[in-house]
Amino acid sequence: MGGPLDLLLTRRSVGRVRPDPIPRTLVEEVLHAATMAPNHHLTQPWRFIVIAGNGRRAIGAAHAAAVARGRPDAPPATLEREAARLERAPVVVACVVTGGSQDPVRAREDRDAVAAAVQNLLLAAHALGLAAMWRTGTMVDEPEVRTALGLGGDASIVAFVYLGWAATVPAGRERRPLGDVVEWRDR
Numbered sequence: 001m002g003g004p005l006d007l008l009l010t011r012r013s014v015g016r017v018r019p020d021p022i023p024r025t026l027v028e029e030v031l032h033a034a035t036m037a038p039n040h041h042l043t044q045p046w047r048f049i050v051i052a053g054n055g056r057r058a059i060g061a062a063h064a065a066a067v068a069r070g071r072p073d074a075p076p077a078t079l080e081r082e083a084a085r086l087e088r089a090p091v092v093v094a095c096v097v098t099g100g101s102q103d104p105v106r107a108r109e110d111r112d113a114v115a116a117a118v119q120n121l122l123l124a125a126h127a128l129g130l131a132a133m134w135r136t137g138t139m140v141d142e143p144e145v146r147t148a149l150g151l152g153g154d155a156s157i158v159a160f161v162y163l164g165w166a167a168t169v170p171a172g173r174e175r176r177p178l179g180d181v182v183e184w185r186d187r
């Protein structure tokens with residue numbers, strides 16, 4: 001600890017956050033960092049939809065409608081829990097890739113760029129003392145959620161990033177040793 005890589009090495013996905021609001025300027029700082037991600041041809045395919053306050057319930061309700069469509073017998077308590085899903089954090093950022101290029105290479109690279117932007121976002125949040133968590137789950141593909149977010153057919157949701165002030169930070173999740181995942185070809 002105390003080295004130049006500390007910021008990267010200490011980032012954790014933090015699911016439990018306090019409900020206290022996040023100043024808009026802070027959210028804008030992390031989004032600015034997100035847009036500085038590398039991006040082939042600088043297509044800037046990312047869009048960020050900041051969901052906060054009552055906006056969280058609107059998207060949550062769309063998600064609950066999707067759940068109800070798939071499970072018509074779902075009890076009201078289940079649907080209420082699903083509707084409240086985004087309220088686990090004061091701010092949720094939907095990170096979207098737009099453009100839907102017909103060129104498969106461009107489409108893949110655009111999505112990769114958005115994933116890089118999401119990681120920038122997570123690291124920027126950590127640098128500013130915010131907790132963050134990248135979530136996907138079924139919500140990213142639900143037509144009800146897509147409609148509620150106003151997404152066209154050429155857009156895909158890469159992440160819902162939950163942002164807040166950490167309640168508890170989980171212990172580090174160990175990675176496999178480098179020897180398992182790195183191969184050197186130097187002779």
Ligand SMILES: Cc1cc2nc3c(=O)[nH]c(=O)nc-3n(C[C@H](O)[C@H](O)[C@H](O)COP(=O)(O)O)c2cc1C
Nearest residue numbers: 011012013014015133134135136137158170172173
């Ligand atoms: C594409 C992607 C989707 C993820 N979706 C979820 C999710 O839906 N729910 C969740 O709890 N964590 C999700 N995560 C976070 C991972 O669970 C987390 O990064 C992993 O457990 C490693 O923990 P760490 O980020 O604290 O190192 C996702 C991460 C990525 C990259």
